[in-house]
Amino acid sequence: xxxxxxxxxxxxxxxxxxxxxxxxxxxxxxxxxxxxxxxxxxxxxxxxxxxxxxxxxxxxxxxxxxxxxxxxxxxxxxxxxxxxxxxxxxxxxxxxxxxxxxxxxxxxxxxxxxxxxxxxxxxxxxxxxxxxxxxxxxxxxxxxxxxxxxxxxxxxxxxxxxxxxxxxxxxxxxxxxxxxxxxxxxxxxxxxxxxxxxxxxxxxxxxxxxxxxxxxxxxxxxxxxxxxxxxxxxxxxxxxxxxxxxxxxxxxxxxxxxxxxxxxxxxxxxxxxxxxxxxxxxxxxxxxxxxxxxx
Amino acid sequence: xxxxxxxxxxxxxxxxxxxxxxxxxxxxxxxxxxxxxxxxxxxxxxxxxxxxxxxxxxxxxxxxxxxxxxxxxxxxxxxxxxxxxxxxxxxxxxxxxxxxxxxxxxxxxxxxxxxxxxxxxxxxxxxxxxxxxxxxxxxxxxxxxxxxxxxxxxxxxxxxxxxxxxxxxxxxxxxxxxxxxxxxxxxxxxxxxxxxxxxxxxxxxxxxxxxxxxxxxxxxxxxxxxxxxxxxxxxxxxxxxxxxxxxxxxxxxxxxxxxxxxxxxxxxxxxxxxxxxxxxxxxxxxxxxxxxxxxxxxxxxxxxxxxxxxxxxxxx
Numbered sequence: 001x002x003x004x005x006x007x008x009x010x011x012x013x014x015x016x017x018x019x020x021x022x023x024x025x026x027x028x029x030x031x032x033x034x035x036x037x038x039x040x041x042x043x044x045x046x047x048x049x050x051x052x053x054x055x056x057x058x059x060x061x062x063x064x065x066x067x068x069x070x071x072x073x074x075x076x077x078x079x080x081x082x083x084x085x086x087x088x089x090x091x092x093x094x095x096x097x098x099x100x101x102x103x104x105x106x107x108x109x110x111x112x113x114x115x116x117x118x119x120x121x122x123x124x125x126x127x128x129x130x131x132x133x134x135x136x137x138x139x140x141x142x143x144x145x146x147x148x149x150x151x152x153x154x155x156x157x158x159x160x161x162x163x164x165x166x167x168x169x170x171x172x173x174x175x176x177x178x179x180x181x182x183x184x185x186x187x188x189x190x191x192x193x194x195x196x197x198x199x200x201x202x203x204x205x206x207x208x209x210x211x212x213x214x215x216x217x218x219x220x221x222x223x224x225x226x227x228x229x230x231x232x233x234x235x236x237x238x239x240x241x242x243x244x245x246x247x248x249x250x251x252x253x254x255x256x257x258x259x260x261x262x263x264x265x266x267x268x269x270x271x272x273x274x275x276x277x278x279x280x281x282x283x284x285x286x287x288x289x290x291x292x293x294x295x
Numbered sequence: 296x297x298x299x300x301x302x303x304x305x306x307x308x309x310x311x312x313x314x315x316x317x318x319x320x321x322x323x324x325x326x327x328x329x330x331x332x333x334x335x336x337x338x339x340x341x342x343x344x345x346x347x348x349x350x351x352x353x354x355x356x357x358x359x360x361x362x363x364x365x366x367x368x369x370x371x372x373x374x375x376x377x378x379x380x381x382x383x384x385x386x387x388x389x390x391x392x393x394x395x396x397x398x399x400x401x402x403x404x405x406x407x408x409x410x411x412x413x414x415x416x417x418x419x420x421x422x423x424x425x426x427x428x429x430x431x432x433x434x435x436x437x438x439x440x441x442x443x444x445x446x447x448x449x450x451x452x453x454x455x456x457x458x459x460x461x462x463x464x465x466x467x468x469x470x471x472x473x474x475x476x477x478x479x480x481x482x483x484x485x486x487x488x489x490x491x492x493x494x495x496x497x498x499x500x501x502x503x504x505x506x507x508x509x510x511x512x513x514x515x516x517x518x519x520x521x522x523x524x525x526x527x528x529x530x531x532x533x534x535x536x537x538x539x540x541x542x543x544x545x546x547x548x549x550x551x552x553x554x555x556x557x558x559x560x561x562x563x564x565x566x567x568x569x570x571x572x573x574x575x576x577x578x579x580x581x582x583x584x585x586x587x588x589x590x591x592x593x594x595x596x597x598x599x600x601x602x603x604x605x606x607x608x609x610x611x
Contacts, residue, residue: 142541
């Protein structure tokens with residue numbers, strides 16, 4: 001009985017707030033997702049403010065502190081050159097988060113453009129684009145990123161490119177599939193019949209109704225990309241020392257891991273925390289956008 | 296069905312050609328000079344130039360691409376490694392056993408551990424078991440595999456001394472840690488997908504009917520719910536295989552396993568292009584074959600898809 005009342009209430013709410021408001025309303029009630037979002041925002045804030053708030057200079061070396069174990073002065077200890085690991089992790093959040101966000105953004109923008117093109121027009125364009133994507137997808141993603149980043153060389157820009165290319169096919173496929181179901185709906189036909197421009201049909205009628213799966217996959221995708229970026233740096237591609245980046249820090253620490261495990265433990269925990277928050281938020285978004293899937 | 300498999304196999308030829316062109320182009324823009332990494336820093340400029348000419352590095356892109364494609368697809372020769380001077384194909388095959396053992400063991404772990412976990416979570420929906428296993432799965436998909444590998448080595452190999460830290464000289468024991476590290480994310484994501492797929496099925500009308508008929512919980516679960524829930528899960532298995540093959544590249548580096556992945560990362564560092572290109576082609580081929588297998592299994596599990604093929608055959 002009470003659920004029925006609640007449902008009507010949600011219905012009234014939806015009419016007032018629109019689809020977006022409804023999703024946000026459901027998301028706000030999801031505690032796990034909100035924890036993820038808050039921690040994520042704090043981490044982003046930390047990354048932005050890191051030049052001002054790190055306890056030590058991330059690049060300052062010190063002979064006396066080489067391999068210093070965690071202590072009150074250096075909470076996470078110091079690395080092989082006596083640099084404070086906590087400061088390096090705080091500063092390293094910039095590179096790691098930037099890599100994850102930008103690579104996913106590039107992949108999504110290209111993917112959405114291509115996806116709406118092939119989904120809307122279909123036919124020959126669709127065939128050609130999808131066959132090219134088949135080829136890209138036939139190479140395991142990690143392998144493709146490794147090859148591209150070897151070809152382009154290290155550095156943040158090149159790594160972003162290497163990571164984003166592998167992410168494009170999935171976005172295109174998701175959006176294309178979702179557009180194909182929306183495209184046949186009557187309101188699209190109606191929009192076309194009243195002479196809406198193609199651009200307008202795609203951007204204001206098709207995309208808003210088919211973008212939901214892409215948004216969820218983007219949230220999860222950022223986490224995955226951060227993991228991939230760290231793996232690339234770990235095997236010596238991607239971002240390279242002395243830039244503080246979590247994967248690169250792990251790579252530097254791995255040779256001394258048996259003697260000084262703290263060199264590797266903390267950067268790894270940092271990666272895990274970020275990806276965990278992104279996945280928590282992604283799960284919440286998925287449930288909020290498709291309430292059928294919940295409960 | 297056979298027609299369909301044949302068509303798919305034929306379609307793999309242009310895909311492999313595409314992969315070859317793509318990877319050749321990527322390697323073409325690779326910085327660094329294979330001739331100088333082959334001859335070492337002591338080589339004179341004349342020697343380098345002669346070597347470059349000999350290796351055909353001075354030819355234009357299109358000539359080199361044509362030569363590469365001719366060699367690979369007409370003569371079925373992946374070339375010789377710049378660094379070792381041996382056949383790339385032989386080198387890959389020699390190392391493939393380790394990579395395949397890891398990838399297949401990981402796959403098995405993903406399917407046989409992840410699926411039951413997901414089913415249990417779904418049947419105990421919102422219970423303690425569901426919450427604990429889904430939290431673990433969430434952590435599982437968030438852990439960097441190579442970091443998990445390092446931590447496992449630290450605990451089980453260095454501190455407890457139960458398992459070897461690296462290499463392949465200890466038989467199956469050498470593969471335990473690499474497989475756990477490489478499959479952890481796969482198990483977790485398998486469990487997550489199985490759970491949501493099961494939950495969706497459990498709520499459908501025919502399950503309610505089956506329960507209403509008075510069938511036992513077990514029959515409802517395994518005869519009615521599971522076969523239907525399995526269908527979307529098969530896709531995850533196929534994608535998982537791609538992740539495992541890519542993941543072994545990193546894991547082989549952590550555990551110093553002489554597999555294809557390590558062969559390829561070494562080759563990237565020493566600008567040994569034929570090895571990189573050959574490796575990508577072979578792994579791409581294996582991955583494509585697995586995806587084909589997944590599609591065939593799909594048809595066998597889902598009578599609706601099978602009927603589609605048979606219906607089509609009837610028309611023709």
